[in-house]
Amino acid sequence: MVNDLITPYLEGLAPNRPVLIAGPTASGKSALALAIARRAGGVVVNADALQVFENWQVLTARPTASEEEVAPHRLYGHVPGDQPYSVGHWLRDLTPLLAGPDRPIIVGGTGLYFTALTEGLADIPLTPPGVRAEGEALLAERGIEAMLAEIDPETRSRIDTRNPARVARAWEVQRTTGRGLAAWQDDTPPPLLPRPDTLPLVLDPDREWLADRIARRFDAMLAQGALDEARRNLPGWSDDLPSAKAIGARELIAHLRGEMSLEAAREAAIIATRQYAKRQRTWFRSRMGAWERVAIPAVS
Structure with missing residues (x-):
């Protein structure tokens, strides 16, 4: 296919x-990027906010050693799990790769990374911890x-008003700077x-097709050692860690x-992954309508 x-x-x-390749989780983005690198040349560059963390390889479906032998991969697993990593960090890490000798094949599921790359990123000051705590309390x-x-x-009018994270971010920007997020974006x-x-x-x-693939992929992750990976993360685990957002991490830690039970954790992780894919689709439809749409049929 x-x-x-x-x-x-x-x-x-x-x-x-x-080449830019976006898509929901488990849709086959990495396989497509690798195929392009094999046939047309290039370096595969991560554009997924979860795959940057070093402490979750299996659970975030980072490239395997055999895949890295086919083509060079960059910006995967290069950030400690307790270190914050923003779209601004990603753009700074990406910049030298754009000027390198190899074609960048940028692949991932984080829509904000792609829109910041192709549309620009407002230089908004960081939110002070006190403001963030005030917003969380509100x-x-x-x-x-x-x-x-x-x-x-x-x-x-510009944000997803049903998404608490997006609303909180907009509130923090206005509370911190005295200007609305829309003004900064302009x-x-x-x-x-x-x-x-x-x-x-x-x-x-x-x-x-995607719902079934998500379930099968999570089962494959379990077979490949995702539970052992969670066990290694257990001693220093905290829900507040930046890397704790890895889909399935909280469920496996709870188990x-x-x-x-492991079966309950599995079911909860699969549901969370499907919900995440739905949010990704919403972003791509609303923010990336000018991109080339690559339909993947039910039978493949």
Whole structure:
């Protein structure tokens, strides 16, 4: 299937033209990137916010040793699990790779990384811990509607008002800087890599196919040692760690703590992964409509 998908896009592809591959989790992005690298050359660069952490390899489906033998891979597992890592960090790490001798094949599921790369990123000051704590208290005590009421109308019109993380971020920016997130976005500097200079692909798999693939992939992760990986993370585990957002991590840790059976942890992780994929699809539809859509059929 991979060869059938990529062949139309490789015809006439300039040797130095960057390739961008976005898509929901478990949709086959990495396999597509590797196939392009094998046939057309290039370095595979991670654009997934979870695959940057060194302490989760199996659970975040980072490239295997055999895959890294096919093509060089960059920005995978290079961040300690207790270290914050933002889209700004990623852009700084990516910049020298864009100027390197090899075609970048940038692949991942974090839509914000791609939009920041191709549309630019506003230079918003960091949120002080006190402001973040104030926002967390507001959200816990009065709910998302109270937080939305304090955000300027223009910003409200641009964000996903059902997503607590997005609402909290907008609230923090306004509370910290006195300016709405929308105003900061309007002052965004030029992008590092404008979309027209790339081959931008977004995978759009059949929903039932993806749901089944997510379940099968998580079972494969368990067979490949995901539970042992969770066991190694258990001694220093905290829900507040940046790397704790790895899908399935909380569920496997809960199992190791005796809080749920392995089967219950498996089911909860699969459900969480499917919900994550749904959120990714929403982002791609709303923010990346100009990208080349690559449909993946139910039968493959």
